[in-house]
Amino acid sequence: MEAAAAVWKGRHAFVSYAAPNQVVIAAEVCQTFALDNGAFSAWRSGKTTNWIGYYRWVANWGRHPGFDFAIIPDVIGGTEKENDTLLTEWPHKGAGVPVWHLHESFLRLRRLAEEYPRIAFGSSGEFSNPGSTVWRNHIAKAFDEITDSDGLPITKIHGLRMLNPSVFCDYPFSSADSTNIARNIGIDKSWKGTYTPASKAMRGLVMAERIEATNAAGAWVRDRTEAKRPWWVNFRCNFGGMEKHSCGICGSDCADLK
DSSP states (O other): OOHHHHHHSSSSSEETSSSSSGGHHHHHHSSSSEEEOOHHHHHEEEEEEEEHHHHHHHHHHHHHHHHEEEOOOOOOOHHHHHHHHHHHHHHOTTTOOEEETTTTTTTHHHHHHHOEEEEEOOGGGGGOOOTHHHHHHHHHHHHHHSSTTSSSSEEEEEETTTTOHOOOOOOOOEEEEEEEHHHHOOOOGGGTTTTOOSSSSHHHHHHHHHTTTTTOSSSSSOOOOOSSOOOHHHHHHHHTTTTTOOOEEEEEEEEEEE
């Protein structure tokens, strides 16, 4: 918990319902925080999620001044009908962010982008590995679908498990999260040498600084050459026009790239 508090301080947290008690720390030390429904953690462990309990958790913490948004319940690998049903059952209008899973249709993607001020991209099916060639080819088509002639998304986009700089720097995400910091600060063999950080908290801070050294793209450009980028895309990338934060929380890090 000490390591988490040190990394989160002054940053933006993404708290999973799989470890709901950690929101207490996030609310105390973070600038803002978002709430995740824990569906991925439950799916990976073979457990089911109590959505009624999640609704109550969001209702409670949604009153906090630092609350930003909450991920609407979703079914990992489910059908579009199953996930649309969960959207209709969501009780907190205005605070929810729906998930578009990459195996779903672009028709559903477009509909969600037109109806919500922010949506989340979730890697799934054959596109479950962020950064892979097949993933990049498919997400390129997704951005083609929901960006205007200037390459600007018609809604804000959160990238679930997409905080790797080699991933988010190529796409105009508004925010992203991953498990990078939480997974790696405890792996001692990964931290060797004369200047090895002395504690898990310091390891987390080092990783957070490395993540924050890179900006998300200011616009979607399929061919990311300088000649074809709008001038203001280069300006934002070079001079840090996007406010960025990162943190590690209950196995999740989150960067707010707004």
